[in-house]
Amino acid sequence: MNTSIKTELKTERKNIRKIYSFFRPYLRYIILSGFCVVTYTAVTLTLPWVVRHLIDSVFVDKNGELLGKISIGLIFLFILLGFVAFLRNYYMEYIGQRVTADLRIGLFERLQSLSINFFDNRRTGEIISRFTNDVTIIQNAAVNIPMTLFRQLILFFGGIAIILYMNWKLTGLIILLVPVVITAARYYGVRIKKYSIKVQDKLGSVTTILEEVISSIRLVKSFVREDYEKDRFSRQVEKTFETALCRLKLSATFGPVLIFLTYSISTAILWFGGLQVIKGNITPGELIAFILYAVMISGPMGTFARLYTQVQEALGAMHRVFDLFEKQPEIIDLPNAPKIGPVKGKVKFNDVCFEYTSGVPVLKNINFECSPGEIIALVGPSGAGKTTFINLIHRFYDPLRGTIEIDGNNIREINLRSLLLQIALVPQETFLFGSTIRENIRYGRIEATQSELIEAAKAANAHQFISELPEGYDTNIGEKGIKLSGGQRQRLAIARAILKNPRILIFDEGMSSLDNQSEALIQEALENFMAFRTTFIIAHRLSTVQHADRIIVMDQGEIIEEGKHADLLKQKGLYHYLYTLRLFEE
Numbered sequence: 329m330n331t332s333i334k335t336e337l338k339t340e341r342k343n344i345r346k347i348y349s350f351f352r353p354y355l356r357y358i359i360l361s362g363f364c365v366v367t368y369t370a371v372t373l374t375l376p377w378v379v380r381h382l383i384d385s386v387f388v389d390k391n392g393e394l395l396g397k398i399s400i401g402l403i404f405l406f407i408l409l410g411f412v413a414f415l416r417n418y419y420m421e422y423i424g425q426r427v428t429a430d431l432r433i434g435l436f437e438r439l440q441s442l443s444i445n446f447f448d449n450r451r452t453g454e455i456i457s458r459f460t461n462d463v464t465i466i467q468n469a470a471v472n473i474p475m476t477l478f479r480q481l482i483l484f485f486g487g488i489a490i491i492l493y494m495n496w497k498l499t500g501l502i503i504l505l506v507p508v509v510i511t512a513a514r515y516y517g518v519r520i521k522k523y524s525i526k527v528q529d530k531l532g533s534v535t536t537i538l539e540e541v542i543s544s545i546r547l548v549k550s551f552v553r554e555d556y557e558k559d560r561f562s563r564q565v566e567k568t569f570e571t572a573l574c575r576l577k578l579s580a581t582f583g584p585v586l587i588f589l590t591y592s593i594s595t596a597i598l599w600f601g602g603l604q605v606i607k608g609n610i611t612p613g614e615l616i617a618f619i620l621y622a623v624m625i626s627g628p629m630g631t632f633a634r635l636y637t638q639v640q641e642a643l644g645a646m647h648r649v650f651d652l653f654e655k656q657p658e659i660i661d662l663p664n665a666p667k668i669g670p671v672k673g674k675v676k677f678n679d680v681c682f683e684y685t686s687g688v689p690v691l692k693n694i695n696f697e698c699s700p701g702e703i704i705a706l707v708g709p710s711g712a713g714k715t716t717f718i719n720l721i722h723r724f725y726d727p728l729r730g731t732i733e734i735d736g737n738n739i740r741e742i743n744l745r746s747l748l749l750q751i752a753l754v755p756q757e758t759f760l761f762g763s764t765i766r767e768n769i770r771y772g773r774i775e776a777t778q779s780e781l782i783e784a785a786k787a788a789n790a791h792q793f794i795s796e797l798p799e800g801y802d803t804n805i806g807e808k809g810i811k812l813s814g815g816q817r818q819r820l821a822i823a824r825a826i827l828k829n830p831r832i833l834i835f836d837e838g839m840s841s842l843d844n845q846s847e848a849l850i851q852e853a854l855e856n857f858m859a860f861r862t863t864f865i866i867a868h869r870l871s872t873v874q875h876a877d878r879i880i881v882m883d884q885g886e887i888i889e890e891g892k893h894a895d896l897l898k899q900k901g902l903y904h905y906l907y908t909l910r911l912f913e914e
Contacts, residue, residue, distance in 0.1 A: 343646040346653070347470050350427045350434075357419050364416035365475055369482040371409055373490065376620035378402065384613035416475075424471035431463055435652060443658040444724040448684075457532035458652060462645040465528075469642030473635050480628035480635075487625040494618055495601075495610060508589055516582040523575035525644035530568040537561050597622050659723055659744065667746035671735045672700035673831045673862030675721065680730035682716060690716050692885045694730070698878070700831075703863045705876035707906060712882040714866045715756070718834050721864070722751060734832070752830035756866075758821045760809030765794055766801040768809070768820055772827035781827060788823035790816070833863045879903065 351358060378398060386395045439455070491499045541557050601615040610618075677696040683689050691713045698704050706714040719725055720732055723739050731738050739747055752772065760768050769781050776784075781801070785791040793816055797803040809817040825833060865876060873879060874893045881889035881896065881903045889896055889903050896903040 343643070343650045346650055347431075347466060347646060350430050351423070351470070353430075354423050354426060357423050361416055361419035361423065361475060362478065364412050364419065365479045366482065368409060368412045368416060369479050369486070371405060371412070373483065373486045373624070374405075376617040376624070377490070379620060380611075380613040380617035382613070383616055384611045420471055420475055424467050427470065428463060428467040431466065431649075432459060435459060435463070435649065438653055438655070441657050442655055444719070445658055446655060451532075451536045454532040454536050455652075457528070457535040458648050460535075461531050462528055462649045465642055465645040466649060469638055469645075473638060473642070476631065477635055480631045483624055484628040484632075487621045487628075491618055491621045491625070494614060494621075495604075512582065512585055512589075516578055520575055520578050520640050523571060523578065524641035525647070526571045527568060527575060528645060528648060530564065530571055534561070534564050534568055537564055594619065594622060659726060661744050662741055665741060665743045667743040668735070668737060668750070669746075671750050671831045673702075674698065674700050674733075674735050675832070675862060676733040676736075677720075678731045678733065680720065680727045680732060682720060682725065682727050684716075690885050691720075691727075694885075694887060696880065696887060698862060700862055701858075701860050703858060703865065703875070703877045705873045705879045706864060706866045706882060707873060707879060707903065708882035709906070711884075713885040714882055715836055717882070718753075718836055718864060718866065721832070721834070722753070723747060750830055751832045751834065752825035752828040753834045753836065754818070754821050754825050756836045758809070758814075758817045760805060760812075760817055760820060762805070762807040762809075764799075764802050764804055765797075765820065768805070769801075769823045769827055772824040773829065776827055784823045784827035785820075787826050788819045790819040790823050793819075831861055833858060833861050835863070835865045835867065873907075881906075 378401075382395070382398060386392075386398065435458070488499065488503075537557075537560060541561070597619060601610065601618060604610045605612055605615050675696075675698050677694045680691055680694040681689065682691040694717070706717060708714055716725075720727060721734075721739075723732075723744060726740060731740070733739065734742075734747070734750070761771070766781065769784060770776055772784070773780075782791060785794055785801075794801055794803070803811075805811045805820075809820065812820070865873075867873060876893070879889075879891060879893060879896055880887055881901070883902055889899060889901050891899075897907060
């Protein structure tokens with residue numbers, strides 16, 4: 329066995345152990361379900377024996393009294409079967425739904441723990457596909473397969489024991505079928521697994537396109553790209569269909585092969601058993617019962633083969649799901665990293681370098697220091713490194729070289745959660761949740777009171793337009809706040825940041841969607857709020873830049889100019905050029 333196969337088998341065993349670790353809390357329900365399976369299967373195994381007595385003792389001997397007793401007994405037997413089947417199905421479905429919920433919650437928790445870099449390299453639709461399609465496949469496999477296998481094993485070995493007792497010669501014909509079925513199952517199972525993984529990957533691509541189109545539907549319609557997107561989506565769906573069709577051909581071929589083998593053995597049993605009846609070696613009832621048991625036994629053999637292919641499909645889904653569980657966050661706390669309380673807001677960069685892609689520097693030897701309460705404006709052309717500068721303060725990424733300090737603490741050496749509680753961000757692309765205004769602002773501090781929430785809205789110049797809405801703070805703003813204007817959305821984002829009450833406030837183009845009047849009102853309202861907080865502003869607005877305590881001019885990942893507005897204009901450098909250009913534009 330070569331190394332790659334050994335590694336694959338080791339991974340599969342590890343994934344199976346992981347999935348069944350989710351079942352341990354529900355062992356009681358598993359035992360109850362197993363008991364129901366044993367009872368149901370044991371009763372089922374008695375039915376051919378009853379048929380034997382019906383034929384030999386009732387129909388042949390014409391015993392009407394025994395017919396009545398057997399009929400009444402069968403009624404109670406079927407009632408018992410129905411009740412046990414209900415309990416079995418209920419417990420199995422409960423376990424499946426509960427484990428699926430736990431799996432999705434665990435997967436979501438893991439996803440949230442991962443660093444920003446993970447999401448930079450993944451498409452949203454592909455991640456969503458693992459939460460939906462793959463988890464559903466795992467649910468069906470992890471619950472139905474073990475219980476079905478357990479029941480079929482009881483049927484198979486119970487049936488074998490009974491027919492060996494009845495007639496060992498006829499039993500030999502059935503046993504001949506076992507190695508043939510196992511060989512066929514292995515042949516088809518390996519190939520079905522390969523295509524199942526491909527199908528799930530392609531379904532992830534379909535989900536990705538769907539998510540992209542829905543989230544940007546206004547852009548699609550604005551550029552009249554419905555036909556283009558339909559063609560793009562259709563091509564991916566067709567690729568998925570073609571791969572699924574290959575898997576279907578294998579599955580569809582496997583079924584008839586099993587049916588042919590089963591019926592061939594059944595015909596052989598009927599022929600050989602019929603001769604035994606004619607010779608008087610066995611009774612007609614025994615032959616019929618034997619054939620019924622043979623059908624019971626051949627059923628599990630076919631089921632084993634089918635379950636094997638389902639297991640292969642599920643292993644592919646497990647690989648994709650547990651690939652996420654295996655991912656570790658790149659940004660983690662050091663052991664026993666201390667928490668920091670409210671900071672003053674002194675930020676210092678010491679010879680900081682950073683790259684998103686190896687060999688492509690984004691920040692080069694950044695040395696910078698600001699005092700608590702200082703307002704710093706970051707300006708520069710697109711791609712200068714301004715947003716990366718902000719991302720490093722958040723510790724969304726760690727520098728390639730150098731250190732970043734807050735109040736003299738290296739941020740890599742302090743508790744990450746306590747650090748982020750000191751910082752509030754108003755991002756360039758304002759994101760709001762598809763719920764109420766109240767819930768969106770309160771996201772800044774869940775435990776905030778109503779009066780605190782209103783004060784934050786007033787500071788962001790949002791309270792007035794909120795009050796004019798029919799439902800006020802309880803107004804549902806639609807997905808991503810689509811029912812509000814761009815300026816209104818941005819003011820809610822600012823209110824959310826204010827409510828967090830941070831020591832370090834960051835505006836990443838945070839006022840770019842406001843009109844001049846709204847910006848002026850917010851600037852006035854924010855003056856008191858920013859007075860005791862270190863504030864970083866990435867902005868193109870001249871008014872915002874002019875009021876900063878210090879302006880940092882960046883270009884190609886370096887700080888090339890630094891100072892106040894008037895001083896930088898006198899230098900006639902990049903800032904003067906950008907200022908003149910924007911003044912002309914405005």
